[in-house]
Amino acid sequence: QQQVKQSPQSLIVQKGGISIINCAYENTAFDYFPWYQQFPGKGPALLIAIRPDVSEKKEGRFTISFNKSAKQFSLHIMDSQPGDSATYFCAASYSGNTPLVFGKGTRLSVIA
């Protein structure tokens, strides 16, 4: 119930292509869904987040799509660049004093 399942584990995308990472959850009480980005040698940093009152949120080339009925959310990176090569973690939490539940991460490599 507390798990967030993330796929794929790794992803290779051509420069200029679209990167798509998917996450699924079971706990319908989750109401906050952030994505964190981690570069090698650094800690993760918040990239973008969504709440279930909207189905999509866009910030630059990064978009979260949210499907409440399917209990799924995904990160789309448009026009992927080599500088986007990083590990991406989806996460979820619900209101109250509960910490984030993280997915297992996706290692993205964008090749020229």
Place this chain on the structure above:
Amino acid sequence: DVKVTQSSRYLVKRTGEKVFLECVQDMDHENMFWYRQDPGLGLRLIYFSYDVKMKEKGDIPEGYSVSREKKERFSLILESASTNQTSMYLCASSFDGIQETQYFGPGTRLLVL
């Protein structure tokens, strides 16, 4: 800029040693967290703290303890290090309200021999 610092980037310890990992944040955050990161397992929460002298167990607290004597400092203690505790350890902090953004430190890579 929020800054979360961890006392060491790399640490090598012997089995059975007591190990202290220190984390300091400079943003007056109420919440602090310790995670370990292992390939294929993602980020797993060890302990977290909402306030000074308070602590809560995360998903994998066994073999670890924590201390928070001051608001800005959160220490992770391995009472008797074992080889299966070889990992990357990440500290994070956030303002009150768990859905606030977590700010992570750069991590400590611990090797237990």
